Amino acid sequence: GQNIDQPTEMTATEGAIVQINCTYQTSGFNGLFWYQQHAGEAPTFLSYNVLDGLEEKGRFSSFLSRSKGYSYLLLKELQMKDSASYLCAVRDSNYQLIWGAGTKLIIKP
């Protein structure tokens, strides 16, 4: 079967750095996405990785290792507004997105 694993919840301090991990087992791989979802709102696109390595976009970076079936999202200089759920999704061989259940990130002052 296909599976995406993420921690259910993480807590971090304002101004700090946090790394959210995602491991996957899917039938084929055609890219990995990270989305942010604030409570009661729609998911919004953060990043996309299809090749191994690090993609940096401002305070957010995403890393991919296809051989390990592993990705992480790195958030730097945490702000209170970063409190949200972070969703990892993998595009499989049929080009459909398989979604993890999301990691709820709680930022404390």
Add this chain to the structure above:
Amino acid sequence: IAGITQAPTSQILAAGRRMTLRCTQDMRHNAMYWYRQDLGLGLRLIHYSNTAGTTGKGEVPDGYSVSRANTDDFPLTLASAVPSQTSVYFCASATGDNQPQHFGDGTRLSIL
């Protein structure tokens, strides 16, 4: 403002009733998707459409139907609602199946 519009925002429905959730996008995206999101689970794909006139089944299609008569609209119909269909429903669109998906604000549906 360009984007995806879903209606209604929320709905309480009696079991056995028929319900259509509406989704309209004005970005001229070819691909559109319907997901349901339940607590503790990832988004699950119900149906999708890669282009106007075509539709396909996702992971959890039973009890739902869709149509794609034109590029902009992608309605989702529950023929006879059951309590297990209580969920938050998100419509999404993308320029193609290898592009990021953009989501509507969701419809919160409760079946009693």
